Amino acid sequence: MTTFVIVGGGLAGAKAAETLRAEGFTGEIVLFGDESEVPYERPPLSKDYLLGKKPRESAYVHPAEWYAENSVDLRTGVSVAAIERPTHTVIVEGGTQHYDKLLLATGAAPRRLDIPGEALDGVRTLRKLPDSDALRAEFTRGRRVVIVGSGWIGLETAAAASIAGCQVTVIEPQPTPLYYAIGPELGAVFTVLHQAHGVEFRFGETAAEFHGDAAGRVGSVLTSSGTVLPADVAIVAIGAGPNDGLARGAGLELSNGVVTDSALRTSDPDIYAAGDVACSFLPLLGTHVRVEHWSNALNGGPAAARSMLGQEVEYNRVPYFYTDQYDLGMECSGLPSPGAYDQVVYRGDRATLEFIAFWLAGGRLIAGMNVNVWDVTDDIQSLIRSNRTLDPSRLADPAIPLADV
Numbered sequence: 001m002t003t004f005v006i007v008g009g010g011l012a013g014a015k016a017a018e019t020l021r022a023e024g025f026t027g028e029i030v031l032f033g034d035e036s037e038v039p040y041e042r043p044p045l046s047k048d049y050l051l052g053k054k055p056r057e058s059a060y061v062h063p064a065e066w067y068a069e070n071s072v073d074l075r076t077g078v079s080v081a082a083i084e085r086p087t088h089t090v091i092v093e094g095g096t097q098h099y100d101k102l103l104l105a106t107g108a109a110p111r112r113l114d115i116p117g118e119a120l121d122g123v124r125t126l127r128k129l130p131d132s133d134a135l136r137a138e139f140t141r142g143r144r145v146v147i148v149g150s151g152w153i154g155l156e157t158a159a160a161a162s163i164a165g166c167q168v169t170v171i172e173p174q175p176t177p178l179y180y181a182i183g184p185e186l187g188a189v190f191t192v193l194h195q196a197h198g199v200e201f202r203f204g205e206t207a208a209e210f211h212g213d214a215a216g217r218v219g220s221v222l223t224s225s226g227t228v229l230p231a232d233v234a235i236v237a238i239g240a241g242p243n244d245g246l247a248r249g250a251g252l253e254l255s256n257g258v259v260t261d262s263a264l265r266t267s268d269p270d271i272y273a274a275g276d277v278a279c280s281f282l283p284l285l286g287t288h289v290r291v292e293h294w295s296n297a298l299n300g301g302p303a304a305a306r307s308m309l310g311q312e313v314e315y316n317r318v319p320y321f322y323t324d325q326y327d328l329g330m331e332c333s334g335l336p337s338p339g340a341y342d343q344v345v346y347r348g349d350r351a352t353l354e355f356i357a358f359w360l361a362g363g364r365l366i367a368g369m370n371v372n373v374w375d376v377t378d379d380i381q382s383l384i385r386s387n388r389t390l391d392p393s394r395l396a397d398p399a400i401p402l403a404d405v
């Protein structure tokens with residue numbers, strides 16, 4: 001019997017298994033996940049689950065019984081230690097597993113600061129359900145929370161802590177939050193949003209040391225300016241790096257993750273990669289990108305599965321991300337990092353937090369972000385895909401439907 005092995009029990013891995021069955025694959029599917037939980041989605045970990053608004057099971061990709069019902073051999077709590085390409089085998093503790101085709105969906109892991117005191121109790125990162133459980137228990141009224149990094153997870157965590165009544169300070173070396181994700185113009189919108197909820201930012205600073213209290217728990221954070229910030233909890237939220245150790249050990253091509261073509265094939269024709277770990281060729285941009293977003297795992301896992309089945313696949317989606325912070329809901333299509341654009345155009349009012357921002361390069365739309373405005377993502381993505389020179393005044397004019405811009 002043909003055996004497809006999926007390493008990584010997250011969203012990409014679970015959706016790949018679902019697609020294999022939906023496409024009629026009748027061979028064996030073995031899904032290895034090193035967490036004890038069934039595959040789950042991570043966005044709620046810094047939002048509704050962290051806020052205690054949603055139960056644990058609501059994060060599951062499929063109900064626990066789905067795997068047996070669909071003959072997917074889910075092995076939770078099992079870490080794959082190595083891939084032996086010549087024998088088409090993966091090595092797990094106490095055994096081996098043959099594969100005909102293999103999907104790497106191992107995701108990413110939080111980056112560490114590598115500064116003194118980082119191992120103290122109370123210095124945390126957020127990636128897994130137990131991390132979210134631990135933060136939820138820490139976020140009680142009046143506690144002092146210091147967050148290092150103001151990317152998406154840093155800000156969402158700041159919002160959750162602030163809503164729980166904590167005193168929140170965010171340390172960020174750049175002049176705005178989300179600097180590399182959306183640039184300073186739109187980053188400033190998030191500064192104002194969080195300040196309105198009592199969050200203090202310390203821009204232009206980094207964390208230099210964590211200091212322990214008498215009980216050996218984190219008690220304060222020393223910043224690069226020499227300031228000591230009292231802290232009951234510290235959260236390191238400085239981004240994530242790909243879990244590419246298996247691929248490295250197997251000698252696959254790597255460059256900021258596991259390199260794939262647009263069919264999500266790695267440099268080994270029997271090994272595929274999807275989700276946060278993959279750095280895939282995106283025809284739309286004409287380059288390889290590693291996209292650490294939910295929708296890339298949601299769609300990339302299925303695309304890899306179809307590719308494993310021998311179907312013609314070109315994975316070419318506009319990168320898409322969403323966030324929820326306080327009463328702000330936002331969707332962003334494209335990759336508007338500083339240097340990628342030369343103009344920002346707004347439709348609507350930033351002050352009332354109901355607007356669309358468009359990032360242009362040479363008059364062409366490279367990204368768009370809708371804030372508390374809905375059902376415009378398809379139009380924004382069509383404009384990005386069109387690669388046509390656009391009139392900024394028409395983009396800014398709310399009277400002109402986006403489809404007519």
Ligand SMILES: Cc1cc2nc3c(=O)[nH]c(=O)nc-3n(C[C@H](O)[C@H](O)[C@H](O)COP(=O)(O)OP(=O)(O)OC[C@H]3O[C@@H](n4cnc5c(N)ncnc54)[C@H](O)[C@@H]3O)c2cc1C
Nearest residue numbers: 008010011012034042043080106107275276292293294297
């Ligand atoms: C707190 C949080 C909030 C987020 N919020 C948003 C959001 O609002 N919007 C958005 O677009 N994106 C968000 N993201 C990003 C999104 O969740 C990720 O892009 C997505 O989880 C990637 O899915 P994945 O399947 O590639 O990897 P993962 O979800 O990381 O799953 C990979 C799994 O593989 C396991 N694994 C790794 N190595 C091995 C091994 N050797 N053997 C067995 N198992 C292994 C890992 O432990 C993990 O369980 C958020 C991420 C986090 C952490």
